[in-house]
Amino acid sequence: MSQLKELPQVSFAEAAQNVFKKMFQFKGRIRRSEYWWGVLVLTICAIVLSLIPFIGQIAVLFLYIAATSMLFRRLHDTGRSGWWWGCQFCLGFVSLIFFATAIDFHAYMQAVAENNSTELIKVISDGLTGTSGVIGLIFYLLASILGLVLFALTLLDSKPEANKYGDSPKYVAENVAEE
Known part of the structure; x- marks a missing residue:
């Protein structure tokens, strides 16, 4: 035995x-x-x-x-696949793409060049409250939740x-x- x-x-x-x-x-x-x-x-x-x-x-x-x-x-x-990490990575990458398309980079760079923090905050908040920004935030939230699940699985x-x-x-x- x-x-x-x-x-x-x-x-x-x-x-x-x-x-x-x-x-x-x-x-x-x-x-x-x-x-x-x-x-x-x-x-x-x-x-x-x-x-x-x-x-x-x-x-x-x-x-x-x-x-x-x-x-x-x-x-x-x-007993789990490494694709759990792959799913988190993909969700994070998709959120990054949505964030990149949400923010007006010309206005962002102009605000940075002028050192205008008020305009910088306005450009970022306008981008994040638009459709692409909200979708990006949702994907980011899903990636974060999956990150917590991965952390728990490592324990x-x-x-x-x-x-x-x-x-x-x-x-x-x-x-x-x-x-």
Whole structure:
């Protein structure tokens, strides 16, 4: 008879190594401890790298890819597809497009050039209260709600059994002798 045994949590050092070793690995599963230690590592690296002009910003893009990879694997560990993130990304992108079409950029840039904050606020509020702005706000709200759902999903425990994304990184089957 086999019984599930829980493996020890992933250490900070091991998680930091795995962040960079598995930067482009979107398949498989990742434990909560490895995910959250990895998030901490990526946050620290992003803060430090963002202080370096130009090259730092490019490096932060690679960190974003690593974070997305970790999120995919974390979702896989809970038995869900990485497309949950894809849906959130698409909703956010659509909201950005609607916001971009809602605001009169010529008037916006003129207000910025004149340093006229009253006119700047008027241009933005006119854009956001128009049809495109309202639709953009709705898509932004949906993306934000889905972001909260994704956050909650990262907090869920691993599925103890193997799923279509691989074996559990947290639980292993241990043979127990019957008496």
